[in-house]
Amino acid sequence: MRKKTQGLTNYQVTAIVTCSIIGLAVLILPRLAASDAGIDGLFATASAGMVSVVLAVFIILLCKRFPNQTIIEFSQEILGKFAGRMYGAAFSFYGMLTTAVIIRGFADAMKVLLLQRTPIELLMIAMIFLCIYCVVGGISTIARVCELFVPAIIGGIGFIILFNLNDVELFRFRKVFSDGWMPILKGILSVTIAYLGYEILFFLSPVMKNKAKILPFGLAGLVFPVILYTGLVFVTLGINGEKTTSDLIYPTAQLARRINLLGAYIERLDIFFIMFWILAVFTSAIMFFYIASISVTRLAGLRNYKPFVFMLAPVIYLLAILPQNIVQINILTQAANYVGILMASSSIPLLLLSIIRKKGGNQRG
């Protein structure tokens, strides 16, 4: 029997990137956009998407120079042994922190929106167990899960946008650009965090079957998030206006709750939206869990990352249970987001350094 060809297909890479971007932030995205940019949040969201695409291009270009290595290994080549290891440690810390933030944010939103009496410890432990189960299966399992969930996630959010489109009051958008550039820039800064997740591209090149195709198919993973996010912000701002949108903690759940089908016979569709949203949260959590465990493994110079998955789980749980109230959760989330932006934009100096120091690029994979 012929051995099956290993590695991820092109479409799986797209699915992984899409799934890892769309996650927790979907629920709060319109608030992020509206609170800083007001009605210009629409433009800020689209531009933040473009910024993310540019960052992703840099990540891919960097990875193309080292097609058989992950960031943890080739950063040591570029930066030298010590600095590279520090960078790798930062990456694994970022992975853990973001997983913790996703899991805590998920549990908190579930507590408000769906399961009021379930203790969040239980929600978090159940979610961590699921993540362990999936991550231990390896990147091909993760890829197949994403492949399976991508249509559901996109469909779920697309449905919300489509059925609310009718109530958008276009006159609100006449005001765009009237406040100058500052709010837009601020908005771009705060919406960019909603797109985080494409850092997974740092790790995909070695496991991809057709390494030459990582650029188009990796970027394709950003297309749906940009469209869906912009659509979501458009609909929320158009219906609620800027002030109300920034007042709502979970504006997307409110959008889902507005939908009435067949003349009010089918209502309270937020439950269905939350179902799809849980899928999205799950897929982005496993991605960061994977990032965390694989970077720790590679830092230790080992190949098999599976034992580390189990070792990291308690750490992630501890990080997630740490904040005592919504304010502290927000601080933790902010921290994770800023580290995330740093990590994503670190690809630019790394790429420059690798070109200057003539590392990578010429090796044949």
Add this chain to the structure above:
Amino acid sequence: MAKRVLLAVLVLPLLLATTSCWDQLEIEDLAFIIGLGIDHADEPGKVAVTFQIAQPKAFIAESQGTEPYWNITETAEDVTDAINLLARSINWIPTLEHCQVILLGEDLARKGLKEHLDFALRTHEVRRRVNIGVVQGKAQEVLEMKFNSGLIPSFVISEMMIQSSRYSFEVTDFMSIGNLHIAAEEDYDFILSRLVPMKDNLDMSGGAVFHDFHLVGWLSGEELMGARFLRGDISGGFLKRDLPPDMGKRVILRVFEAQSSLRPEIRDGKLYAVLNLRLEGDIEEIINPKSNLDEEEFIDKTRTLIQNCIEKTINDTYQKVKSEYESDPFLLKEKTKSFYPDFWEKNKDSWAEIYQASELEIESNIRIRRIGEINN
């Protein structure tokens, strides 16, 4: 064997994780509050909240005769407090998830709504589409009315609001809790639907005009029609117009399509509200037609008559709401902010005067398509 034991030991903890929902609630344990009436209580500073609770048993065929609902009134500091009091006196858990309508008593509405809004927005139980009405009198009275259809009053009221507003110009369901939230955030005025309890039925035409979340006055059904045109929430309905003696007595137009949009225009520092409206309709009835005009002429004349009539109604409503109630429920402020951000920045402190000095311009386009199955 050892493997099997190990497997069993491994599987057993799974049972703990797969036991069903933590938040499980049997439907029999829930008291579904389907309608809420908020009135001013006799005690100062307190509200009397009337809960209309569905009786699930009444939906089962065998238990005919039991009332499908019952009402409980609790006097408390605020609505959440009242719900807590309610939980004390019944053996079910009150839930607002299926709340259809929130009715406000006139006294309460005049005192202001803002402090009673937060509970509905903060809890995830209340939908943002819940309809709101103001009762001319006490909200409790309406919830206690008997309807011939034998249905629960809350259902009847919310159905009436939703359905009738599509077929009648004189009923509105435009404002829901979600829209009230927007109004509170963006600070604009609004019109809620008016409910007038009669001797044995309910009149839902007309509206309650609010300014700064205080009820400032009422609109009749006809005036509400004008307000709906100005607000742009209009779908269809009937228009009545007396005819001059040579044409007959009266004509009724069934409007099947109506669109309207209001936009502000600033000319020489003065605000003009420009209403663009388009109506399409068929003639439903002509009372005492005694015309010897041909169809074209008849349609033409009727069109002009109806046009004048509508424009007058709209203009009267605009003037009344603007001058008498000093309220701006037509989103004119919002639209000016959006259309002319620079103008707004400069003049936001003197908005009240600008609005008072504003003028309404109507560009109407009325089409009469058919005249029914008989000639005049």
